[in-house]
Amino acid sequence: MTWVSLSEDGVRAEIWVERAAHRSTVGKVFRGKVVRVMPGMNAAFVELGESRAGLLQTKPDAAASIKDLVRSGETVIVQVTRDGTDEKGPRLSLSPSLPGRTVVLMPGAADRAVSQRIEDATERQRLREILVRVVPDGFGAIARTVAAGADEAAVAGEVGVMAEAWKRKVGSGSAVGEIDAGPTLAERVLQDHWIPGDAVWASGAVDATALRDALAIWTRGRDASNADSVQIVAADDGARRFKHLKKDVEAALESRVELRSGGFIVVNEIEALTAIDVNTGKFLGARSFEETALATNLEAAREMARQVRLRALAGIIVIDFIDMSDDVNREKVREAVVKEFAADRAHTRVGAFSALGLLELNRKRARPSLRQLLTVRCAACHGTGAVRDRDEERGGAE
Ligand SMILES: [Zn+2]
DSSP, X not given: OEEEEEEETTEEEEEEEEOGGGOOOTTOEEEEEEEEEEGGGTEEEEEOSXXXXXXXXXXXXXXXXXXXXXXXXXXEEEEEEEOOOSSSOOEEESXXXXXXXXXXXXXXXXXXXXXXTOOOHHHHHHHHHHHHHHSOTTEEEEXXXXXXXXXXXXXXXXXXXXXXXXXXXXXXXXXXXXXXXXOOHHHHHHHHTOOTTOEEEEESSOOHHHHHHHHHHHTXXXXXXXXXXXXXXXXXXXXXXXXXXXXXXXXXXXXXXXOTTSOEEEEEEOSSOEEEEEEOOSOOTTSOHHHHHHHHHHHHHHHHHHHHHHTTOOEEEEEEOOOOSOHHHHHHHHHHHHHHTTTOSSOEEEOOOOTTSEEEEEEOOOSOOHHHHHOOOOTTTTTSSOXXXXXXXXXXXX
């Protein structure tokens, strides 16, 4: 198992786990051999050197038919776009796209594009010009969101390393088989979630040297003191700190989370949604109930957001805050929730308080939750959380 965690300002913010047996093959690149072209289906089978041949299929609306793209017996470079199943081989594409941190590189393409999420026209233009200068012929590239504000040396450094690595992999040998395993879990976290200043902790199948090299390229031209705060801990020298991660993981699988003020929240993840209940601790007479409720709700908003990210919760999340009579206080709590999700890379929509005082969120699903990954359905209650009362079954006879 590979564990990766990311801390922001010294606080653990997210945890990823990957089991070797469940590792997706999406993104892997193979040198394959076309074994059968089926013009009627606009598809072709490609031998990959694996147990099952992959399926290459052009979209129904594609301009070129499969016959124009590949011939039987031909060697092609293909990328897995969808995992295979027990019955079917993986889905393949003839247009590989290689994600980096600042760019997605596309061998064989010619585009020089900028992520739609960078909206500033001047910045878009600046990045497009950088791509025109630094991306070698034979590659297309898209500047990713994180490229906003990046200097040319950082983009050029990453593009150079990626393009060279690609040429080396494709240029060596002609045998059918895997030529690029795609990024590891730790690399994906660094590419997609890490920002300078965050600490990354990784254990398991981690190549710490490769990760440090990647970080050195990404932080080129940036504040060096920020880059220094990155920690990559390989499994062997991280045993002690691994205990801390394990403890956090165990806590993230519990439903009850204590608040410092004495209150607590209960996180209940079920199939359709996640319900989070906020409870006050002891009522302290010094303050009015409304003040106690507001203070507890504000603390709960912070802790709830932290738990949502730690547990990788997504989809509909409904929070039952402590009832408050003042609309101004409700708005304060709602604003606190919005603020807490600002650092989150997953997009979260925060609704308005309902008439009955519930707040509803919708967080974009990017991966299974920790609970989905690390637990199995209880054999005794089959996931319902309750078993038949034996007394009742016997007819209540005592
Ligand atoms: Zn049970």
